[in-house]
Each structure stands twice: as structure tokens, then as C-alpha cells.
Amino acid sequence: MQYAILIYEKDSDFSARSDGQRQGSYWAGWRAYSQALQESGVMRGGAPLQGPHTGTTVRANGGKRHVQDGPYADTKEQLGGFILIDVPDLSAALDWAARCPAATTGVVEVRPILQRNAG
Amino acid sequence: MDAHRAAEAAARVSYGRLLAFLAAPSRDVTAAEDALCDALRLALETWPLNGVPQNPDAWLLTTARRRLIDKVRHERVRSGATEGLKLMVDNDETFGERLPDKRLELLFACTHPAIDPSVRTALMLQTVLGIDAARIASAFLVSAGTMGQRLVRAKTKIRDAGIAFEIPDRAELPARVESVLDAIYACYGMGWEITPAAETGNRDLVDEAMWLARLVVELLPQEPEAKGLLALMLHCEARRPARRFNGRFVPLSEQDTRLWSRPMMVEAERLLSAAAPMRRVGRFQLEAAIQSAHAERARSGRVDWSAIEQLYRGLVALAPSVGARLGQAAALAETDGAARALALIDEISPALVAAHQPYWALRADLLRRLGRTAEAREAYERSLGLTKDAAVREFLMAQCLPATKDGARDCSR
Numbered sequence: 001m002q003y004a005i006l007i008y009e010k011d012s013d014f015s016a017r018s019d020g021q022r023q024g025s026y027w028a029g030w031r032a033y034s035q036a037l038q039e040s041g042v043m044r045g046g047a048p049l050q051g052p053h054t055g056t057t058v059r060a061n062g063g064k065r066h067v068q069d070g071p072y073a074d075t076k077e078q079l080g081g082f083i084l085i086d087v088p089d090l091s092a093a094l095d096w097a098a099r100c101p102a103a104t105t106g107v108v109e110v111r112p113i114l115q116r117n118a119g
Numbered sequence: 120m121d122a123h124r125a126a127e128a129a130a131r132v133s134y135g136r137l138l139a140f141l142a143a144p145s146r147d148v149t150a151a152e153d154a155l156c157d158a159l160r161l162a163l164e165t166w167p168l169n170g171v172p173q174n175p176d177a178w179l180l181t182t183a184r185r186r187l188i189d190k191v192r193h194e195r196v197r198s199g200a201t202e203g204l205k206l207m208v209d210n211d212e213t214f215g216e217r218l219p220d221k222r223l224e225l226l227f228a229c230t231h232p233a234i235d236p237s238v239r240t241a242l243m244l245q246t247v248l249g250i251d252a253a254r255i256a257s258a259f260l261v262s263a264g265t266m267g268q269r270l271v272r273a274k275t276k277i278r279d280a281g282i283a284f285e286i287p288d289r290a291e292l293p294a295r296v297e298s299v300l301d302a303i304y305a306c307y308g309m310g311w312e313i314t315p316a317a318e319t320g321n322r323d324l325v326d327e328a329m330w331l332a333r334l335v336v337e338l339l340p341q342e343p344e345a346k347g348l349l350a351l352m353l354h355c356e357a358r359r360p361a362r363r364f365n366g367r368f369v370p371l372s373e374q375d376t377r378l379w380s381r382p383m384m385v386e387a388e389r390l391l392s393a394a395a396p397m398r399r400v401g402r403f404q405l406e407a408a409i410q411s412a413h414a415e416r417a418r419s420g421r422v423d424w425s426a427i428e429q430l431y432r433g434l435v436a437l438a439p440s441v442g443a444r445l446g447q448a449a450a451l452a453e454t455d456g457a458a459r460a461l462a463l464i465d466e467i468s469p470a471l472v473a474a475h476q477p478y479w480a481l482r483a484d485l486l487r488r489l490g491r492t493a494e495a496r497e498a499y500e501r502s503l504g505l506t507k508d509a510a511v512r513e514f515l516m517a518q519c520l521p522a523t524k525d526g527a528r529d530c531s532r
Contacts, residue, residue, distance in 0.1 A: 025513065025516055028500075028503070028516050028519065029503065029512055029516070031500065031504075032500040032501070032503035032504035033503075033504040034504070035500055035501065035504050036474070036500075036501055036503075036504025036505045037504070039473070039501060040473045040474045041473070090261070090262075090265070091260065091261055094260045094261065095260060095474075098260055098507045099504065099505055099506065099507050101509075101512065103507070104507075104508075104509040104512075105509075
């Protein structure tokens with residue numbers, strides 16, 4: 001079954017990405033994690049996202065279009081990336097989520113992919 | 120007097136005992152839980168007004184049992200069944216100061232072979248210790264809803280499949296005791312995984328596991344493996360203060376032995392000595408003996424790796440597991456060198472270790488010792504990607520970095 005691992009990070013995580021002091025260990029953790037996913041044969045895709053300040057939201061309802069600067073939700077943790085994995089069941093997916101570096105610094109959400117029947 | 124706290128204390132100390140006693144005759148754990156829960160709620164309402172009864176347990180038991188009888192009466196009206204009520208009345212013997220202890224029977228029911236092994240530990244935690252499903256769920260890394268369903272299914276099975284609340288007979292006993300001990304050890308392992316740090320406050324599951332192991336040692340004094348399990352956990356707990364330094368992970372070989380708890384180590388040794396004359400060596404006694412050999416470093420400053428290797432060899436023969444084979448290889452690396460150890464772990468099927476963090480950590484260490492720096496770095500990274508512990512992640516990263524420098528040329532993949 002396929003699951004999305006949705007990665008929510010704090011401001012301090014986003015800033016660690018380019019902070020001279022912290023970026024080494026930040027990226028080393030992520031590299032190792034995605035490598036472990038790949039070598040265990042469960043990785044199906046995913047990508048890191050740029051920081052929440054680069055987000056733009058669009059709403060088009062009632063014939064009117066609203067474009068707004070910034071991310072959709074104003075929360076302490078922001079979506080920092082997602083990973084798609086293929087594992088036998090939810091407990092295996094949660095096991096991988098717990099290994100995610102963001103699990104100790106932010107929040108990680110696991111959601112099954114909606115399966116659509118052919119036709 | 121804080122009646123609220125008195126009720127909580129009574130619940131804490133007596134929950135399992137009361138539940139076991141209530142559930143034993145009908146095997147209906149859910150009904151017993153509901154009744155006990157009602158009684159506890161009523162205690163919280165009435166004790167602050169009327170004072171805490173002299174024998175809180177007896178009060179709770181009487182109240183809960185009344186609830187159970189009411190429920191059965193109610194159902195009898197509906198279904199015409201009388202058996203349940205009869206069970207309840209038959210069971211209405213008087214008990215003096217002490218309630219008959221049926222917790223061991225409850226433990227055996229929870230870990231019965233007919234119960235799915237993956238739910239046994241959770242069931243035991245809920246019924247014997249009264250831990251709520253949501254907390255258990257987090258420990259097991261499943262949602263509260265899922266855990267709730269699993270527990271309900273298991274309790275229905277106990278009731279409907281007629282799993283008796285009894286001590287298994289002699290022939291069956293060793294295997295059944297093993298299931299009980301396995302479930303307790305799983306609880307310990309989970310507490311270990313969530314709260315490996317000495318400084319973290321939430322180490323409930325570890326405490327619960329220790330408590331359960333003590334209970335089984337007390338209730339089954341003739342079982343050497345119960346003593347072995349408690350000794351094993353005591354040795355591991357003794358080292359907890361040394362396992363972290365300023366939040367950093369410290370591997371066993373680098374731990375400051377002065378930080379190890381002497382009383383816990385002494386108790387562990389005493390348990391092992393008491394188990395030995397029973398002449399039934401098992402997995403837990405062997406594992407405890409291995410930890411005891413490591414503990415020797417606190418006394419002599421030395422580690423007898425060849426003794427440890429032999430103990431692991433025995434463990435692999437008795438209860439083969441990836442963990443035991445890794446332990447044997449780690450000891451072999453000390454006695455015969457890293458190359459022999461690497462050959463040994465190369466024999467483990469790759470499917471078993473694809474996501475096994477300790478395997479990759481040991482492999483990395485062995486490769487590093489053999490000077491195979493680039494391969495070592497890859498293995499460190501793999502183990503790094505598989506850990507759930509932030510401090511271990513940092514420790515492995517530190518191991519990785521020098522490898523990156525030394526092997527900079529080989530590493531430019």
C-alpha cells in the first residue's frame with residue numbers, strides 16, 4: 001500500500017537548511033533517511049519544499065480570484081516536504097515515519113494514498 | 120485528606136488485582152473493566168464527601184461486583200440467560216484482608232497462544248496495569264483507534280474462545296511462561312526505544328515492565344527465566360545514567376562505569392545466582408549473563424570478550440535472532456578480529472536486515488576497523504537513516520564525518 005509521509009518542520013528546521021553551523025547535520029540526516037528508504041526498496045517518490053514564505057495560495061470562488069502571499073495554514077510547523085512510500089501496512093508506514101529526522105524536531109503525518117479503481 | 124489521590128492510589132496499586140478477580144469467573148474482561156471503571160468513578164464522587172473507606176480495595180471490589188451483577192441481571196431479563204449470574208454468585212466468597220491474587224492467571228490469559236502475539240503486550244498493559252489504550256497506542260506506534268480495536272478483539276476472544284484464567288499445567292508451563300516474559304520484555308524494549316535518554320521524564324513503560332517482571336518473579340519463584348528477565352532488565356537499567364552525556368549518546372564501551380547503579384547490578388547478580396541452581400538455562404538467563412559479563416568492567420576494568428562470545432553462541436543456538444547474531448559478531452570482532460565478524464554477519468539474510476538499524480551500525484564499525492572507509496561511510500549513513508533516536512543520529516553522524524574526510528577520494532560518488 002502506498003502512503004504519503006507529510007513532513008512538517010519548525011522555523012528552526014527551515015533555517016537550519018542554510019545555516020553554516022547546522023546545515024551539515026541537517027542535510028546529513030535527510031540524506032541518510034532518504035537513502036535508507038531507497039535501499040530498503042520502499043521509496044516511490046517525494047521532494048523537499050522551499051520554505052513557507054515562498055508559498056502562494058490561490059482561491060477562486062464566486063467568480064472571484066484571491067491570490068495571497070504565504071502558506072495556506074498559519075501554524076507553528078509548516079509543510080517542508082513529502083515522501084511517497086510503498087509498504088505492506090500502516091504500522092510499517094508509521095515505523096518509517098518515526099525514523100524521519102523531522103519526527104524528533106517537528107511533526108510527521110502519514111496518509112494512505114487514495115486508490116482509484118480503473119475505469 | 121485528598122480523596123482524589125486516595126482513589127488514584129488505590130487504582131494504581133490494585134487495578135490489576137481487582138480486574139483479575141472480577142474477570143476470572145466469567146472471562147469477560149470488558150465487562151469487568153467497565154464495572155471497575157464505574158466503581159472508580161463512584162469513588163471519586165463519594166470519597167471526598169464521605170471520606171476514604173477503611174479498606175478502599177474492598178469498597179471498590181464490592182461496588183464493581185454489584186455493577187457486574189446488575190448488568191448480568193439486566194441481560195438476563197433481556198436474554199433469559201442465568202449462567203452469568205450464577206457465576207457471579209458462586210464467586211461471592213468472602214475475602215479477608217487480602218484479595219486472592221489472580222493476576223498471574225490474567226497474565227497467562229493475556230499471553231495465551233490463541234491471542235495474536237502482536238497484541239499480547241498491549242493487552243497485558245491494559246488489564247494488569249490499567250494503562251489506557253491511547254497511551255499504549257503511542258508506544259506501539261499505532262493510532263488509538265487501531266489499538267482500541269485490537270484490544271477489543273483480543274478480549275472478545277478471551278471471552279468467546281473460553282480462554283481460562285488458570286495457571287497452565289506442568290507440561291505446558293515453560294512455553295506459557297515464555298510468552299508472559301516475552302510480552303514483558305517487549306514492553307521494556309518499547310520503553311527503551313521511546314525514552315532512551317536518562318534525562319527524559321517519560322519512562323513509564325520501562326517502569327511498568329520492571330514492575331511486571333518483579334511481579335512474575337514473586338508469583339513464580341520456581342521459574343529461573345523470570346529471574347533471568349528481571350536480571351537482564353536490571354543490568355540494562357543500571358547503565359541508564361551513563362548512556363547519555365549532555366544529551367549525547369555514549370556507547371557501552373565508552374560509558375563511565377562509575378555512573379552505573381551498583382544496587383541494581385547487585386540485585387541482578389543475586390537473581391542470576393538464584394536462577395542457576397534450578398538448572399534450566401534459557402534465553403533470558405543467557406542474555407542477563409552477557410550483560411553481567413559487561414558489568415564486570417565496573418569491577419575489573421576489563422571485558423572478557425571470549426566469555427561473551429561463547430554466551431552469544433549459546434544464545435544463537437537456543438533462540439536465533441538477528442540481535443543475538445549481531446551480538447556474537449561484535450564479540451567475535453574483539454577476540455578474532457573484524458574480518459571474521461564481518462564474515463559472520465554476511466551470512467545473515469539481506470531481507471532480515473534491510474531496515475535493521477543495529478545491523479548497519481555494526482557493519483559500519485567493522486568496515487571502519489578494516490580500513491574500508493568508503494563502505495563504512497555508506498553503512499553509517501544507512502544506519503543513520505534508520506534510527507528513530509535523535510541522539511543516536513548525532514552520534515552516528517560524528518562517526519560518519521571523519522570517514523568522509525579520510526576517504527574523501529573514494530567517496531566522491
